[in-house]
Amino acid sequence: MVKITIDGKVLEVDESKNLLEEVLSHGEDLPYFCWHPSMGSVGSCRQCAVIEYANDEDERGRLNMACMTSPREGARYSIEKASQFRAQAIESIMINHPHDCPVCEEGGECHLQDMTVMSGHNYRRYDGKKKTHNNQYLGPFIGHEMNRCITCYRCVRFYKDYAGGTDFGPQASHDNTYFGRWQEGPLESEFSGNLAEVCPTGVFTDKPFSKHYVRKWDLQTAPSVCAGCSVGCNTNPGERYGTLRRVVNRFNDEVNGYFLCDRGRFGTGYVNSDNRIKESMTRKSHDADPYLASTEEAKAQLQAMAGSAIGIGSPRASMEANYSLKELVGSDNFYAGISALELGMSKQILDIYGSRPVNVANVVDIEASDAILILGEDLTNTAARLALALRQSVRNLGKQMARDMKFPEWQDAAIRQLTMDRKSPLFILSPHSTRLDDIAAHVQIGSAADSANIGFAIAHEIDSSAPAVKGLGKDEQALVKTIAAALKEAKQPLIISGTGSMSPALIDAAANIATALNTEDKKANIALITPESNTLGLALLMGDSTASLDDAMAGESKSAIVLENDLYRRAATAHVSAFLNGIDQLAVLDSLKTKTGEQANLVLAAGTSFETSGTFVNYETRAQHFYSVFKPEASIRPSTFWLSDLTLAEITQACAQSIVGGEGMSHLTPDAEDLVDMKGMKVPRQQHRYSGRTAMRADINVHEPKQEQDEEGIMSYSMEGISALKDATVFNTAWAGGWNSNQSVFKFQSHTGGALKQASNGQCLIQSTAKDKTWSEISETNDVASDFQAFPLYHLFGSEELTAHADAIQEKATGAYIALNEADAEKLGLQASDGVTVINDGNNSGSVPFIIRSSIAPGSVGISVGLAGLDLYNVAGSTLSLEKDNTWTAPTNWKMNNIIVSDKGAV
Amino acid sequence: MNNLIATTAIKARQLTDEEIHEIEHEKTHYPYTQAVGLEALKIVQKYQGWVSDESLLAVSEYLNISPDELEGVATFFNMIFRRPVGKNVILLCDSVACWMLGCDSLKAHFTKTLGIDYGETTEDDLFTLIPVPCLGDCDKAPVMMIGRETYRNLTTDKIDEIIAEYRSKN
Ligand code: SF4
Ligand code: SF4
Numbered sequence A: 001m002v003k004i005t006i007d008g009k010v011l012e013v014d015e016s017k018n019l020l021e022e023v024l025s026h027g028e029d030l031p032y033f034c035w036h037p038s039m040g041s042v043g044s045c046r047q048c049a050v051i052e053y054a055n056d057e058d059e060r061g062r063l064n065m066a067c068m069t070s071p072r073e074g075a076r077y078s079i080e081k082a083s084q085f086r087a088q089a090i091e092s093i094m095i096n097h098p099h100d101c102p103v104c105e106e107g108g109e110c111h112l113q114d115m116t117v118m119s120g121h122n123y124r125r126y127d128g129k130k131k132t133h134n135n136q137y138l139g140p141f142i143g144h145e146m147n148r149c150i151t152c153y154r155c156v157r158f159y160k161d162y163a164g165g166t167d168f169g170p171q172a173s174h175d176n177t178y179f180g181r182w183q184e185g186p187l188e189s190e191f192s193g194n195l196a197e198v199c200p201t202g203v204f205t206d207k208p209f210s211k212h213y214v215r216k217w218d219l220q221t222a223p224s225v226c227a228g229c230s231v232g233c234n235t236n237p238g239e240r241y242g243t244l245r246r247v248v249n250r251f252n253d254e255v256n257g258y259f260l261c262d263r264g265r266f267g268t269g270y271v272n273s274d275n276r277i278k279e280s281m282t283r284k285s286h287d288a289d290p291y292l293a294s295t296e297e298a299k300a301q302l303q304a305m306a307g308s309a310i311g312i313g314s315p316r317a318s319m320e321a322n323y324s325l326k327e328l329v330g331s332d333n334f335y336a337g338i339s340a341l342e343l344g345m346s347k348q349i350l351d352i353y354g355s356r357p358v359n360v361a362n363v364v365d366i367e368a369s370d371a372i373l374i375l376g377e378d379l380t381n382t383a384a385r386l387a388l389a390l391r392q393s394v395r396n397l398g399k400q401m402a403r404d405m406k407f408p409e410w411q412d413a414a415i416r417q418l419t420m421d422r423k424s425p426l427f428i429l430s431p432h433s434t435r436l437d438d439i440a441a442h443v444q445i446g447s448a449a450d451s452a453n454i455g456f457a458i459a460h461e462i463d464s465s466a467p468a469v470k471g472l473g474k475d476e477q478a479l480v481k482t483i484a485a486a487l488k489e490a491k492q493p494l495i496i497s498g499t500g501s502m503s504p505a506l507i508d509a510a511a512n513i514a515t516a517l518n519t520e521d522k523k524a525n526i527a528l529i530t531p532e533s534n535t536l537g538l539a540l541l542m543g544d545s546t547a548s549l550d551d552a553m554a555g556e557s558k559s560a561i562v563l564e565n566d567l568y569r570r571a572a573t574a575h576v577s578a579f580l581n582g583i584d585q586l587a588v589l590d591s592l593k594t595k596t597g598e599q600a601n602l603v604l605a606a607g608t609s610f611e612t613s614g615t616f617v618n619y620e621t622r623a624q625h626f627y628s629v630f631k632p633e634a635s636i637r638p639s640t641f642w643l644s645d646l647t648l649a650e651i652t653q654a655c656a657q658s659i660v661g662g663e664g665m666s667h668l669t670p671d672a673e674d675l676v677d678m679k680g681m682k683v684p685r686q687q688h689r690y691s692g693r694t695a696m697r698a699d700i701n702v703h704e705p706k707q708e709q710d711e712e713g714i715m716s717y718s719m720e721g722i723s724a725l726k727d728a729t730v731f732n733t734a735w736a737g738g739w740n741s742n743q744s745v746f747k748f749q750s751h752t753g754g755a756l757k758q759a760s761n762g763q764c765l766i767q768s769t770a771k772d773k774t775w776s777e778i779s780e781t782n783d784v785a786s787d788f789q790a791f792p793l794y795h796l797f798g799s800e801e802l803t804a805h806a807d808a809i810q811e812k813a814t815g816a817y818i819a820l821n822e823a824d825a826e827k828l829g830l831q832a833s834d835g836v837t838v839i840n841d842g843n844n845s846g847s848v849p850f851i852i853r854s855s856i857a858p859g860s861v862g863i864s865v866g867l868a869g870l871d872l873y874n875v876a877g878s879t880l881s882l883e884k885d886n887t888w889t890a891p892t893n894w895k896m897n898n899i900i901v902s903d904k905g906a907v
Numbered sequence B: 001m002n003n004l005i006a007t008t009a010i011k012a013r014q015l016t017d018e019e020i021h022e023i024e025h026e027k028t029h030y031p032y033t034q035a036v037g038l039e040a041l042k043i044v045q046k047y048q049g050w051v052s053d054e055s056l057l058a059v060s061e062y063l064n065i066s067p068d069e070l071e072g073v074a075t076f077f078n079m080i081f082r083r084p085v086g087k088n089v090i091l092l093c094d095s096v097a098c099w100m101l102g103c104d105s106l107k108a109h110f111t112k113t114l115g116i117d118y119g120e121t122t123e124d125d126l127f128t129l130i131p132v133p134c135l136g137d138c139d140k141a142p143v144m145m146i147g148r149e150t151y152r153n154l155t156t157d158k159i160d161e162i163i164a165e166y167r168s169k170n
C-alpha cells in the first residue's frame, strides 16, 4: 500500500493496481472507456486522464492516463485539472457519434452518456458530415449499430482476447474503423451476449430484448440465479407488463464475475411462451376431458394425494419445492427424479467434496489455476461460464512472466505481447475435440473408460499410494508422466470432470488425482460438473436414500406426484410410458407443457424461477437464493404453494435443517438483525425512476391498482423502500448517481472488481476439512460388446430442457444427430444427405442425420443429448449398430451450420 | 489448432505453387505464422492483382489464421486491395503540398480523360485511381505513383503523356 494525494485528498492505495481502479475504489468519479476490471488496461481511449506532479514544487504537472499509471508513494495527482482534456477527448470521440440517444437502445444505461455528462462536454463544435457504416446481421442474439462506435476496442478485447472468439474483429483504420465479422453471419462465440454489456455504447444490443424493448429504469428486476446449468451464474432479469424482457449479468465475484454465457442470457423466452401452463387442469381419468380447476380445488386435490402417492422430485426445481414434495409424500415415498446412474454420480461427487483433502474450485480459484486437467467434460457445452474462466487460467504463465519482469498484471496488451502463444498447461481427455482445444497443450481422444484409466494412472504417478493401473500403452504412459509432472509442478493445479461422460470411474479418477496432489501446504482445486441448476441440491436432499427414478418406475405405486420434471427426458421412452400407464392418479406440477404432463389427471400451473423465490445448489454445493422478479397471473403459483401451507422462509429453514451442511442455506437472505438496520423498509424491485405506474393499466381501468404485495419476502414489488446504495443487503440492479450503466457496479464493491460490500455470495454447504488421503478403487469397466461405443454430445443451445423453448435458442439449435469419423462413415457408405438408422439391442430407434467429425475415434459414435429426434436414454448402454437409411429426408429442424465445433470435417 | 467448421458459403481457392513457395519462404523469417499474414496477402496480390474472398480464405486455411483476423490486416493497409483493380493503379497524392500545388485539378483531369473517380477503374481495366497521403516528395509536388514509378512536378500535359505511354505499353 502507498499513500498518494488526489486533489488534496490523501488516499491509501494498492500500488500493484492501476491508479484508475484505485481512485474508483475510493468512490471518486473518474471517467473511462477502454479499461475493464476483468480485462485490464490498454490506454487507448484517453478518457481517464489525470495530472501527475513530479514533486511538491511542480505546478504544471504532466498528463497521464490513470489506467496506465502505477500509483507512486507520496505522489500528487489531480483529476480536476485534467477535466478540460477529458472533455476534449470526448468531443473528438463524439465527432462521428449520432445525436439520437432518445431512439438508441443504450439510452438511459449508456456509459458514453454518463461519461459525456461527467466530463463536462456539452456542446459539439463539429458540424460536418458524420461517417456512417453498414450494419451486419450477427445472428439471433446480437444486434449491430456500428454508427454508435467510439472505437474503444473493448468488444474485440472481450470477444477475441478474453473469450477466444475467432470470427470477429476490427477492420480498416481511422474514420473507417469497423467492428464486425469478415462476412455477415451468426457470431460463433458462446459468450457473444456479453458484447451488449461490455460495449460502452449502443453498438451491440440484446436482439431478443429489442423485440420488446423497455428502458432500464422501467424494468422491474430482482436478484436471480441462472437455471441454465450447474454453475448458477447470478443474473438480474427484468420484467415489464407481465412479460420477462431480458437477463443481464449480476456481479458475483465467486461465481460469474462480470459475464454470462449465451444460454443463460438468451434462453429465457420460455417464460413468455405459449407453451406455458397458465391454469391448473384436472380430469377424472387418463382419457376423460380435462376441465379448469380453481386454485383451491387444484390444491385440495393435490394435497389429498398425500399418503398414497409417491413423489418424484427434480434437479431443476428449487430446494424448497423438492423439500415440500418430500414432506408431503414422506421421505420413504420420495424419489429423486433422475436416473440411478445420475443420482449415484451426484452422491459420489458430494462424497468426494466432503471426504477428500481437496478444494472445490469457484471461478476465482479456476482463474488462479496454472495447470489444468479436464477429464471427459465438454465444459463449453455443459458449464459454459467455467470454460470462459479456463481461458483466463492458461494466461497465468504470462502473468508470471510479467511478475518476473516486474511489470503489473493490469498491463493487458503488454502481457499478451510478452507471452505470445505460451500458456499454462491445459490437458483434455475427451472422446472428441472440444471448443477449448485451441488453448490446450494436449488433447487425448479416448472413451470415458480409457480416460479414466489414464486418470487413475496419473494419480498413481503423483502419489504411489494411489491404486495403480495395468496395461497402459507406451504413448499413454508417456502422457501420464507429462501430465503428472505438469500438475505437480504447478502452484495451483486444477482437476475438472463431471457427470457429462456418464462415467463414475472418470469422477473417481479425478478425485484420486486431486487427492494425490494434496500436500501439507496445498490443496488441489477440483470442480465436478453436474447437469442441472439444482442437481447437487437434490442429491443432498436425498440424504441416505438412493431412491432414483429407476426405483420409482420399478415400484408398484398407483399414484404419483411429479415435480417440474419431464420423465421422458430422463429414461427410455417405452419404460416411462409403461410406468405412467400403470398410474391411476398422476399429478404434474410444471411451468411448461411436457409429454409427462399430457398424461396427468391433475396439472398444476407452477411458476418459473423468474416468478418464484427459492434456493439452488450449484456444482460447488453453493446454495444461492433467487428472488422472484415478478408475480405471474394469479392462477400460476410457486410449486411450494401447491405442495405446502408454510411460508417460503419457513420451508427454507426446515429444509436447511433437514440436510447435511444445510446450516449455510439458512442465512442466504437478510436476517432479523439486517431487517432492523433496514428500519423495516423492504428492498424495491423497481427503480426510483420507474415510469407510468399510474398509467400502465389505464387501458383496462383508470383506477391505479394496489401494488402487488410480496407477503413473504424482504423485497417489494414497488419503487419505495431502502435505497440500494444504502445497506440494502440484497444486490439488485446496479445504479448510482451519475452512473446509469452497469459500470456502476463498482460503487457496490468493496474494491473495484472485488467482492460486493453487501449481499450474499451464496454459501458452500460442503467444505472438506479432511486431511487424510483416501482413494477410489479402480472399477472394472465392462463395455458392451457392440459395433459402436456411444458417447454423449452436449449442446449449449438445445440440450437444456427449459432454455430450448426460447425462440432465440431454437434459432441456434438443431435437431438430433449422430457424429462419426470419416472412416466409419465411409464404411457405412454414408453420403452427405443420407440419414442413419440407429439400432439398439436390435430395436430401431429411428433415423437421424449425421456429421463427420475427424477427431472422433473409429468405432465411437457421438449421440446428441436433449435434441429432438433421438433420445440418448433409448440407446445408452445397449448394443448399438448403425445402418444407412435410403429413404431418409432431412427433418426441418436439422441445421448443421449451427453445430460449431473445432475439428474438421463438415459434410 | 484446428479449423472451425466454417459457416460461410464461400470456398477457398487453391493457392498456386509460386504463391505457396513464396509464402513458405516468408515463414522462415518469423517465429509465428500469424506474422506472415500480411506478407502472404501481398504475395497473393502480386500474382492475382487483388485479394478476393476466395484468396483470403485460401491464405487463412494455409496459415491457420482466422479469416476475420486476416480481414483486419487486409483492410488496415490501404494497399491491399479487397476489390479488383485495373492493371495500373494510379496513386495520386492529395496531401498538403500537392493540394496547394493543384492536385485537385489533376484529379479533375483524370476524371475527365479516364472517366473514373477515386476508387474506380476504367472500363478497359487499365487504370484505377486512388488518393494517397504524402508520398514524401513534397518539394516536387504534385506527385503521383503508378506501380513502382514516381512521377513528379505533374501537369495535365504531363499526365496525358504518361497515360498515353501506359496505353501503348499494354
Ligand atoms: S463497438 Fe462498442 S466496444 Fe467495440 S470499439 Fe466500438 S464502442 Fe467500443
Ligand atoms: S454458465 Fe450456466 S449458469 Fe452461467 S449463464 Fe450459462 S447456463 Fe447460466
Ligand code: FES
Binding pocket: A020, A031, A032, A033, A034, A035, A042, A043, A044, A045, A046, A047, A048, A049, A065, A066, A067, A068
Ligand atoms: S480508460 Fe484509461 S485510456 Fe481508456
Ligand code: FES
Binding pocket: B093, B094, B095, B096, B097, B098, B099, B133, B134, B135, B136, B137, B138, B141, B142, B143
Ligand atoms: S504532400 Fe504530396 S508528396 Fe508530400
